[in-house]
Amino acid sequence: MKKKRILIADDDTTGREILASYLTQYGECVIAKDGTETLKLFIDALNENNRFDFICLDIMMPGMTGTDVLRRIRQLEDERDIIGIDKTKVVMISAVDDSRSILESFVNQCAAYIGKPFPREKLINTLKELGLTE
Numbered sequence: 001m002k003k004k005r006i007l008i009a010d011d012d013t014t015g016r017e018i019l020a021s022y023l024t025q026y027g028e029c030v031i032a033k034d035g036t037e038t039l040k041l042f043i044d045a046l047n048e049n050n051r052f053d054f055i056c057l058d059i060m061m062p063g064m065t066g067t068d069v070l071r072r073i074r075q076l077e078d079e080r081d082i083i084g085i086d087k088t089k090v091v092m093i094s095a096v097d098d099s100r101s102i103l104e105s106f107v108n109q110c111a112a113y114i115g116k117p118f119p120r121e122k123l124i125n126t127l128k129e130l131g132l133t134e
Helices: 013-026 035-047 066-079 099-107 121-130
Strands: 004-009 027-032 056-058 089-094 113-117
Touching: 004 013, 004 035, 013 027, 013 056, 013 121, 027 035, 035 056, 035 066, 056 066, 066 089, 066 099, 089 121, 099 113, 113 121
Parallel strands: 004 027, 004 056, 056 089, 089 113
Antiparallel strands: none
8 A cells, every 4th residue: 555645733742743653654744733734735735736645633723723624625625626535534633522523523524533632543443444544
């Protein structure tokens, strides 16, 4: 299986480092520190035809929330006729575990939602279920 392009978006330094340590073996990890940077990296990758295979996206980030970023990603994909299984897989990662946040994430077409803190195995199993790892 070819190496993936992975975007890790989390405003917490430790959270980013943990995710990168879990995911480096699966592909190239690009790091974003907030929602605005995440969206810019996504747009740049889209414009360069070098899209991310999946994004680990924290909900609670300064400036632009992960939910806002996810909504905008889906709008951009729709504008470019990227549909169905061709859309970027987005795994929401958050300490927010209220049903409204979870529902809103799925309404905006996240592929999965994982509550923090979580063991490495939970993330890897989720990625396997999504067909993103072997």
